[in-house]
Amino acid sequence: MFRNLKIHIFIYYFVTTATFLGILYYFLNILHVENNLLIVIVLLTLLTFSGFIIAKLSVEPLFQHVTNLQNLSKETLHELNLPISTIKTNLHMLKKSLSDEKDLKRAIRIESACDMLQQRYNELDYMIKLQSSNVAKENFSLDELLRQRVEFLKSIYPHVEFKLNLQPTQIHSDKVGLSKVIDNLIDNGVKYSQNIHKIDVELQDYSLHVKDYGCGMDEVELVQIFDNYYQSNENMQGFGIGLSMVKRFCDSNEVLLNLKSEPDNGTTIILKFKED
Structure with a gap:
């Protein structure tokens, strides 16, 4: 994706530069225009239009890519919350029926691991909100x-x-x-x-x-x-x-x-x- 974007921007930049030089040559050597202000105005107009096109070519695909990543992160985060909650709920119920000390220690280790997953979930949720400037104090x-x-x-x-x-x-x-x-x-x-x-x-x-x-x-x-x-x-x-x-x-x-x-x-x- 970004490799093709680089190629497109390079081609557009090359064609635009060649066009500017051709226009400048045409004004100076073919039409023999002596009004430098007119030449400057024409070139500035073309430069402004060209800059807008280059910005559009370079920024929009990147913006779309970032938007897709954010949407994917939000969807993945939402789907992670359900299994984490399910594990914690069922583990809490399971611990009540455990009497063997070794089994209870294993359950506690699982609970600790689940807490760590919950912490990572909270951090991902925080990072997404941070990127969107939606962090609440x-x-x-x-x-x-x-x-x-x-x-x-x-x-x-x-x-x-x-x-x-x-x-x-x-x-x-x-x-x-x-x-x-x-x-x-x-x-x-x-x-x-x-x-x-x-x-x-x-x-x-x-x-x-x-x-x-x-x-x-x-x-x-x-x-x-x-x-x-x-x-x-x-x-x-x-x-x-x-x-x-x-x-x-x-x-x-x-x-x-x-x-x-x-x-x-x-x-x-x-x-x-x-x-x-």
């Missing part, structure tokens, strides 16, 4: 959201000790987007704390501190850490887009972002929210 308890996200991440990282010091805090913000930010910050802390499995989460005076006790970063790494696809440790899993997403969220929601880190002394990321 709401009033909610930030300390309660932090407890919920830590409880969720405990099921993924049972070996990690989470220390919470949370002051009751009400904010008005994008709750789904902030949930993704919190998950990314804690997930990064766990990944880069391979020897000391401990994460501190503190919320005081509208400031959120997420501290790990991992490898830390030097000044060079701190400059690049918010770039897309940058990873201070290439052996880590993931695509290096987490902190870039965090920065975009903070910039669009007027949240001050700060980062403190030293090699071998861990990293602390600080989010400062607006006071209501």
Whole structure:
């Protein structure tokens, strides 16, 4: 599709340029027109029309392609919701009839996996709304959201000790987007704390501190850490887009972002929210 589009634009550009040169030659050497203003007006008119055609050729197919992808994503997302809900409902009923400890543990693992699928569903739904600028902000308890996200991440990282010091805090913000930010910050802390499995989460005076006790970063790494696809440790899993997403969220929601880190002394990321 896009290969043919490039060919069409190139052909149109080549023909248009040749036409302009031919018209200019005709005016100057055949008609011997000396009125430069007339030549400029004619050429500007043709350039404007040509620019409109090139824009139409290049943008409309891309717009249609993006629209089709968005529609497909929405339809797929809608279809995913039903099986997830079915699994959770039936699993909840099944757990009531299980008495064997091993079977109960298996059911709990299935439930955790289903919660992770639900989380991915929520993230996809959020990304679609974000693309369409349809993200809703709401009033909610930030300390309660932090407890919920830590409880969720405990099921993924049972070996990690989470220390919470949370002051009751009400904010008005994008709750789904902030949930993704919190998950990314804690997930990064766990990944880069391979020897000391401990994460501190503190919320005081509208400031959120997420501290790990991992490898830390030097000044060079701190400059690049918010770039897309940058990873201070290439052996880590993931695509290096987490902190870039965090920065975009903070910039669009007027949240001050700060980062403190030293090699071998861990990293602390600080989010400062607006006071209501």
